[in-house]
Amino acid sequence: MHDFFGEIDPPQRLLMGPGPVNAHPRVLRAMSADLLGQFDPEMTGYMNEVMALYRPIFGTDNRWTFLVNGTARAGIEAALVSLVSPGDVVLVVNFGRFGLLLTEILGRIGARIETVEAPWGEVVPLDAIAAAIQRTAPRLVATIHGDTSTTMAQPLGGLGALCRDAGALLYVDATATIGGMELSVDAWGADIVTGGLQKCLGGSSGSAPITISDRAAEHIGRRRHVELGLRTDEFSDGDGLVIGSNYFDLGMIMDYWSEKRLNHHTEATTMLYGARECARIMLQEGLAARYARHSAAGRAMAAGLGALGLTLFGDERHRMTSVTAAFIPDEVDGETVRRRLREDFEIEIGTAFGPLAGKVWRFGAMGYNARKHKVLITLGALEAVLRAEGFACPPGEAVASALAAWDAV
Amino acid sequence: MHDFFGEIDPPQRLLMGPGPVNAHPRVLRAMSADLLGQFDPEMTGYMNEVMALYRPIFGTDNRWTFLVNGTARAGIEAALVSLVSPGDVVLVVNFGRFGLLLTEILGRIGARIETVEAPWGEVVPLDAIAAAIQRTAPRLVATIHGDTSTTMAQPLGGLGALCRDAGALLYVDATATIGGMELSVDAWGADIVTGGLQKCLGGSSGSAPITISDRAAEHIGRRRHVELGLRTDEFSDGDGLVIGSNYFDLGMIMDYWSEKRLNHHTEATTMLYGARECARIMLQEGLAARYARHSAAGRAMAAGLGALGLTLFGDERHRMTSVTAAFIPDEVDGETVRRRLREDFEIEIGTAFGPLAGKVWRFGAMGYNARKHKVLITLGALEAVLRAEGFACPPGEAVASALAAWDAV
The missing domain is CATH 3.90.1150.10 (Aspartate Aminotransferase, domain 1)
Known part of the structure; x- marks a missing residue:
């Protein structure tokens, strides 16, 4: 390590696996732009632009459309920990490895997990999901859109209506499809959908686009708001209302992306530049x-x-x-x-x-x-x-x- | 938005606040390098280099020295959720806003929080911490190194020995000091120390360097390892052994950074390039x-x-x-x-x-x-x-x- 390993100089691989893939050169260049302070009007302007750019990509009018600062998996965990309290019943539509990941994350949260499954290489029929919703009366239905482990894309038409009729929320992980297959968040009736940059958006892993319906935002808003400086006895009542994570508390992150601009973490500026350029390239292509x-x-x-x-x-x-x-x-x-x-x-x-x-x-x-x-x-x-x-x-x-x-x- | 907001072109501000600050131009250029697959030997080679580069920066020989994929706050939460089980007593050394943040995160985890405090603008005397350790018998002592809210730097010499004598682990948040003030993790006897890139390291927010002592790694290893595909009844026993987060489970992230290379998330490649360049610039300067x-x-x-x-x-x-x-x-x-x-x-x-x-x-x-x-x-x-x-x-x-x-x- 006497020369500290030399300048960064990766070989120029052609990445034709299930992701990460090569970023678009414009995205890489955008990520070399100068940084800004997190409350600089130019920075908050870029944040607002990102919100506007990702709405058509998700196929939504949701006000709450922004970025979670972490890899695609961070977006998944932020959605689940913000929606689910310990003891909540969650129905997971499981047809591959990433369905299993949902159960793994939900287990940490203390959810009561029910599953409706298909063998690897198949998807789960809508009527099987409907029957499982009837059987389990979940608070949340969680599914993958496209699971790269099996290459299957779960049809989502009609699922939101089923959930709404049963009083359940719907979460969809679109990490592997966003930017490559059509997302119709509003038409699906999905409440939270998350993605990642490093697959069909042609960006780099480390930022997770997310969109949240008003219904889900209200649900999150009903969970207790925690202000800096509260002490342990205000957390330990065990009613599950407090979101179990600070970093992934979507209520706080919404306050940061709103006009309130309440300080949470320092927005990952370079990744935001990259996410913005991914979206611009996509919308320019159409x-x-x-x-x-x-x-x-x-x-x-x-x-x-x-x-x-x-x-x-x-x-x-x-x-x-x-x-x-x-x-x-x-x-x-x-x-x-x-x-x-x-x-x-x-x-x-x-x-x-x-x-x-x-x-x-x-x-x-x-x-x-x-x-x-x-x-x-x-x-x-x-x-x-x-x-x-x-x-x-x-x-x-x-x-x-x-x-x-x-x-x- | 008809032209999708134009090319990224931030004004060239001179950022002389408490961070984020301007990144070194070499770091920005490193972040525009081509991506690699996450198990590509060139990529895992870069990961190993990052581990070696950050050891002298932390002042440690710790094997487990790597990056958490998120902002500095992600590193803090990963450390705390991986070390602390619900009901554990944690003593927080609180002399500013970021000490309050530690209590806020720990409250979500369900820790029993004790504090030893100083007014804003002062630090906490070592004998006050020693007395608080005696009084509270904590599992973990958690402190900020430099708290930008008050500009105070807490002296840490001798604190590790106090913790060790009392059977406590020691966590230090060095977000605002790493790269600018000397870190002596091994001499302090600290068990986990985390940082961020966007302050004295001259990088961009979105990656959190972390170092973990063997003692802390063993503690994390004793918490239950959760494999993909386990079901809810294996999580819900309530003994607090399972780490409450998948994304921040340092046991799993260590497996990803070890020779095992067990798949966790997709490493945030561009941020890793940036973190590597921050460290190279620092070590070249001396x-x-x-x-x-x-x-x-x-x-x-x-x-x-x-x-x-x-x-x-x-x-x-x-x-x-x-x-x-x-x-x-x-x-x-x-x-x-x-x-x-x-x-x-x-x-x-x-x-x-x-x-x-x-x-x-x-x-x-x-x-x-x-x-x-x-x-x-x-x-x-x-x-x-x-x-x-x-x-x-x-x-x-x-x-x-x-x-x-x-x-x-």
């Missing part, structure tokens, strides 16, 4: 064009992988457009293929978790990387490595099929 | 030179403010070197002076909280801004504004006094 580009990339990737002779994983009616899983052929070692792609081609593809570990690869085409040439380059490199490893692929079919699929409507 | 520079800047600022005819706040034996508070003269309106400094000179100085609100200004000289010309420019501008607002200052004295004080040893 929502419809953005989603069509991700669809084309997903279609091309799937067609190319199929043309290589690989079998795709999961229910094709519900596949996310931004990430595709394919079974690893028996003839090759999955990790050797990944290593050769990384070392020889500087391309990263994804491994898998839990029941799929060692069985599938995951191929992402997200955000700035949901582009034709990146899909084609990935498929061409994969074909070369597979052939070198002894798996016979039809020469040139993958790229040709992907090209045809890109342009198909 | 610790002694770094602290001497902050001392000179604090000395110069204090001398200059005094020469303007302002009265400094707080016990001068315990003033932080990086932030100085001065009483607002009766002849002027504090907010008008701040506004004119910002609008006419693009210089930001700090307001104050709680009992000091409206009574003092706070002047920081932190990190990249702890430089002679920035102190002189600030004093010169302040002199001009004060005179324009009707407060008679001796012409030129402030800059001359600051110059002389800068070079004094």
